[in-house]
Amino acid sequence: MPLLPFSHIIxxxxxxxxxxxxxxxxxxxxTKSGVILASTIALEEREANGLEVQPVTxxxxxxxxxxxRVQVMAFSPDGAFLATAADDKIMKIWDTESWxxxxxxxxxxxxxxxxxxxxxxxxxxxxxxxxIYNMIRDIPDVVAPxxxxxxxxxxxxxxxxxxxxxxxxxxxxxxxVLTPDNKYVITSDRDEHIRVSQYPKGHNIETYCxxxxxxxxxxxxxxxxxxxxxxSGAGDATIRVWEYMQGREVQTFNIREALGxxxxxxxxxxxxxxxxxxxxxxxxxxxxxxxxxxxLLILQWNVAEAKLELFKILELExxxxxxxxxxxxxxxxxxxxxxxxxxSTSLIxxxxxxxxxxxxxxxxxxxxxxxxxxxxxPDLIFTEELRKHTTDWRELKKAREEKEAARLAxxxxxxxxxxxxxxxxxxxxxxxxxTAASSEPSAATSPDVAME
Amino acid sequence: xxxxxxxKRPAETAVEGTxxxxxxxxxxxxxxxxxxxxxxxxxxxxxxxxxxxxxSKNFPQHFAPKDNDAAVEGAVTKDSGKKxxxxxxxxxxxxxxVALSTVFPDTxxxxxxxxxxxxxxxxxxxxxxxxxxxxxxxxVSILRMNAMKFLPNFFEKHQLSxxxxxxxxxxxxxxxxxxRIITSTLLSEYAYVLRPGGIIYTISDVKDLHLWMVKHLDAxxxxxxxxxxxxxxxxxxxxxxxxxxxxxxxxxxKGDKYLACYxxxxxED
Ligand SMILES: C[S@@+](CC[C@H](N)C(=O)[O-])C[C@H]1O[C@@H](n2cnc3c(N)ncnc32)[C@H](O)[C@@H]1O
Numbered sequence: 001m002p003l004l005p006f007s008h009i010i011x012x013x014x015x016x017x018x019x020x021x022x023x024x025x026x027x028x029x030x031t032k033s034g035v036i037l038a039s040t041i042a043l044e045e046r047e048a049n050g051l052e053v054q055p056v057t058x059x060x061x062x063x064x065x066x067x068x069r070v071q072v073m074a075f076s077p078d079g080a081f082l083a084t085a086a087d088d089k090i091m092k093i094w095d096t097e098s099w100x101x102x103x104x105x106x107x108x109x110x111x112x113x114x115x116x117x118x119x120x121x122x123x124x125x126x127x128x129x130x131x132i133y134n135m136i137r138d139i140p141d142v143v144a145p146x147x148x149x150x151x152x153x154x155x156x157x158x159x160x161x162x163x164x165x166x167x168x169x170x171x172x173x174x175x176x177v178l179t180p181d182n183k184y185v186i187t188s189d190r191d192e193h194i195r196v197s198q199y200p201k202g203h204n205i206e207t208y209c210x211x212x213x214x215x216x217x218x219x220x221x222x223x224x225x226x227x228x229x230x231x232s233g234a235g236d237a238t239i240r241v242w243e244y245m246q247g248r249e250v251q252t253f254n255i256r257e258a259l260g261x262x263x264x265x266x267x268x269x270x271x272x273x274x275x276x277x278x279x280x281x282x283x284x285x286x287x288x289x290x291x292x293x294x295x296l297l298i299l300q301w302n303v304a305e306a307k308l309e310l311f312k313i314l315e316l317e318x319x320x321x322x323x324x325x326x327x328x329x330x331x332x333x334x335x336x337x338x339x340x341x342x343x344s345t346s347l348i349x350x351x352x353x354x355x356x357x358x359x360x361x362x363x364x365x366x367x368x369x370x371x372x373x374x375x376x377x378p379d380l381i382f383t384e385e386l387r388k389h390t391t392d393w394r395e396l397k398k399a400r401e402e403k404e405a406a407r408l409a410x411x412x413x414x415x416x417x418x419x420x421x422x423x424x425x426x427x428x429x430x431x432x433x434x435t436a437a438s439s440e441p442s443a444a445t446s447p448d449v450a451m452e
Numbered sequence: 453x454x455x456x457x458x459x460k461r462p463a464e465t466a467v468e469g470t471x472x473x474x475x476x477x478x479x480x481x482x483x484x485x486x487x488x489x490x491x492x493x494x495x496x497x498x499x500x501x502x503x504x505x506x507x508s509k510n511f512p513q514h515f516a517p518k519d520n521d522a523a524v525e526g527a528v529t530k531d532s533g534k535k536x537x538x539x540x541x542x543x544x545x546x547x548x549x550v551a552l553s554t555v556f557p558d559t560x561x562x563x564x565x566x567x568x569x570x571x572x573x574x575x576x577x578x579x580x581x582x583x584x585x586x587x588x589x590x591x592v593s594i595l596r597m598n599a600m601k602f603l604p605n606f607f608e609k610h611q612l613s614x615x616x617x618x619x620x621x622x623x624x625x626x627x628x629x630x631x632r633i634i635t636s637t638l639l640s641e642y643a644y645v646l647r648p649g650g651i652i653y654t655i656s657d658v659k660d661l662h663l664w665m666v667k668h669l670d671a672x673x674x675x676x677x678x679x680x681x682x683x684x685x686x687x688x689x690x691x692x693x694x695x696x697x698x699x700x701x702x703x704x705x706k707g708d709k710y711l712a713c714y715x716x717x718x719x720e721d
Contacts, residue, residue: 129630131637168637170600191601192500203640203673208604210501 003371005347006334007380008070009324011281012096014079016327020334020348021070022371023378024086028099031326034350034365038099040066041372049368064092064101069378072111076120081137083123085111091125093137103138108162113176122200126176126187130169134200167202169193174386175218180227186244188216190386194232196244207247212236215386220277223284224303231286231301231308233274235386237264239288239299241308251308255288258310259295273383276322282329282353285311289320291383296320296333298356314356317345321380329353330362336380347371474583477576479545479697496598498605505606507536510593511560536560536607538614539645541599542633544697546574548616549592550581551695555687556591562606563594571596600638603645610647614688617665619698622658634665636672643674648718651678653692655711657702662710675714683713 006020016031028038035054036043043056068088075082081102082094089107091114094100109127116123116137123135171191178185178199184206185199194209194216214235222229222241230244241251255272256263264271275289284301286308300311318335325331330353337345347370350362499505508517512527514534538556540548543563552561565571574594581589597606620633629635634654642652652675656662669675683689693699693709702709 165637167640168635170638193604195604197640201673203636203643205609205640205644207609208501210605213500 001373001375002337002377003347004374004377005321005336005380006371007321008073009322009332009334010073010075010082011324011326012079013075013077014327017096018324018326018332019073019082020366020370021073021084023069023374024066025372026066026070026073026084026094026099027366027370028096029366029370031328031330031332031362034362036366036369040064040099043369044372046369049364051365051368053369054365065104072114074114074116074123076116076137077118078120081116081120083114083116083137085114085125091123091135093123105135108133112172112174115176115178117178117199118180118182124166124176124178124185124199126173128172130171130173130189131165132167132173132176132185132187132202133163134166134202135163165202166200167195167197167205169195172386174216177219177221177230179221184245186219186221186230188219188232190215192216192234194219194230194242194244196247206245209240209242209244209247209249211240211242211249211252212238214271214273215388217274217383217386218276220279220286222286222301223279224301229301229306231277233277233288235271235273235383237272239274239308241306250306253299253308255290255297258297259290259293259313270387275320275383278323278325278331280325280329280331280353281327282325285325285329287314287323287325287331287333289323291381292319294319294335296323298331312356314351317349319381325353330359331356332363336377339377474580476580477573479573496596496602498597498602500605502604502606502608502611510562510595511536511590513590514560534558534560535611536562537612538562538616539564539599539603539607539612540616540618542566542617542620543574543594544570544619546577546592546594547696547700548618548691549574549594550577550589551691552688553589553592555691557588558591560591561593563592564597564599565594566596566598568596600633603641607645609644610650612645613647613650615642615646615650615652616692617652617654618692618696619656619702620654620661622656622661624658624660629664632661632664634668636668639668639672639675643672643716646716648716650716651686652714652716653688653711654713655692655699655709657698657707657709659708659710662712666712669712669714674717676717678713678715683711686713689713 004022006022008021009018011018017028017037018031019026019028025040027036030037036056039056068086070084070086073082073084079096082096083091085091085107087110089110090104091107091111092104093102095102107125107127109129111125111127113126114123121137123137124132125135126132169187169189171189173187173189175188176185182199184196185202186194186196188194192212192214196206198204198206212232212234216232216234218233220231221227222231228243228245230242232240232242237255239253239255240249242248243250273291275291278287284303286299286301288297288299290297294316296314296316298312298314300309302309316333316335318338321334321336323331323333331351333349334347335345337347346363346367348363348366350359351357352359506518507515508527514532516529516531517527537559538561540563543549543565546563549561549563563574571594578589578592578594617633623629623631654665693711
């Protein structure tokens, strides 16, 4: 039976720790020894592979109530807090010493990105409906009124109740960053936009960074003293560099070219998609995780010339889920295990900071004792709802939420994908192939005309 | 209903021989269900950024085509230097554009409408008006667009001086309020495309919607209400009340019209 892969890896800002999420759970790992320091689930009894089991400093706590898949994580700048938000819209603030939950709050909608401000007093979230909230860290559960089956719809629609967003996109918000001086918040969306607004007075829009031709998935401020460059990844097979205060694109990095792939076919609906970036704290390296591509791009940000260059292509053991540099510059990567019979994949691989040589020792402990066993692997790649279909994306979202609810109600190990195939026959999820025919639909019959 | 605003054409152009006139399109052939879902992915053509926009198809007398092969017949070869300054959001059958075209003959104005058939109608009407009145109506055009999503793709920061929201869809149900075209977060985007001093005009026959728009505009830090006295001298206001098809329908039904106009202030500090 497979182990659940790690969806996200994030480094502690001031300690040699990375936190990894798998499904609804977290594990903190010492990046010097590779040992698991903390876990929100009891470690399973496994073949020790000659390793000595180290005590986990905290015990799993029932009160943490970890029920839904962790979608996003962020550390406070001082490292004292970790914020996580899961598919059930619950945001948790964790104490990073005891690894206990200090507070929870229900978000209005599922979060796609979290970011602490510099003082750690607020957490900014970007949600599926495009709204950006600036939330006080210490006040739990003030946002959403309690929702019952009947009130859910109404409460969702009424923007006058509860906390107000500081800005909003009429499109799914996909990522957000605060500038290092915290004067601006930069947000990206599914409709190719990157927006620069004042923080926290988000109603003052400074500019837009426009150039991507497909959904923007991820944005980061590039290292360097000026902090004036932003890097963005998207579903259009490019990585772009921006002088974000001017909204000026300074470079388009072509991923297909870098990977030696032929150009996309003219009528292809989907293209190579950047999943996420990892920015190295010790040198100007950026790792770009590409969806369903086992080759990881290691880019070098040439500060002097303000240019992104290809440094190395790293061949991973499988399709990547996440990558993160630890404090000493080692790169931690996580992949989906191979489904091939008899082939065993390491969930985590660590590469050293100088020449990206594999560090088996560091990954051994987490690969031996980490994560947990599941019967079958759930869907782990969620870019479907970012892609443009002439079908209302909220239907896709609803289908997924129903599926998730069914999973939560029943066996938490229930395979997501299989379940959908079995009982959701009536609800067709448009796949990449079925959208090829969606040219201009006739107005009267098209699904984009709402029934009023 | 068929009192198309274009028939009230200015006297000096009305003397042209009627035999050569192009027939204006008839609205009955361009009807479409009242509401389109503003959140879904329509098949829309929009430029990656304002710099990518080829306006020559909309305003052939003011913009040279970006790509010479795609030149519209009779189009200029050099830009006039003008940019779109007025935008009528959800312009419907285009009555306001046609009326304002001759009131502000030197200003480029664009209607944005999400419904395909309605856009086609307005487009044909403008083309017919241009043919029937050479030298007029070159300053108005329409685009099929979801204005709630893509305004920054068309307009640069502070490009517009007027934005019109005339008789917008009311979306009565509470859970549909998010689909309303005036919301706190959208107002920030409208403030981005409007220059300081620029004006948002709103009018509705639905009191509830009017109060909603007023509430959100009042609450927004970048907009201030324009007092009624100041509106008296604004030549656009009369047309805001009467020029659109919806406005005329309300008139025929003896409904109320609630007007609210706001000025975009200079940026906060
Ligand atoms: C009630 S009509 C009013 C039309 C016109 N302003 C008038 O006064 O006659 C509202 C119009 O807004 C259009 N509309 C609604 N949402 C829109 C959007 N997001 N972008 C562009 N047009 C939109 C509708 O298709 C409809 O034609």
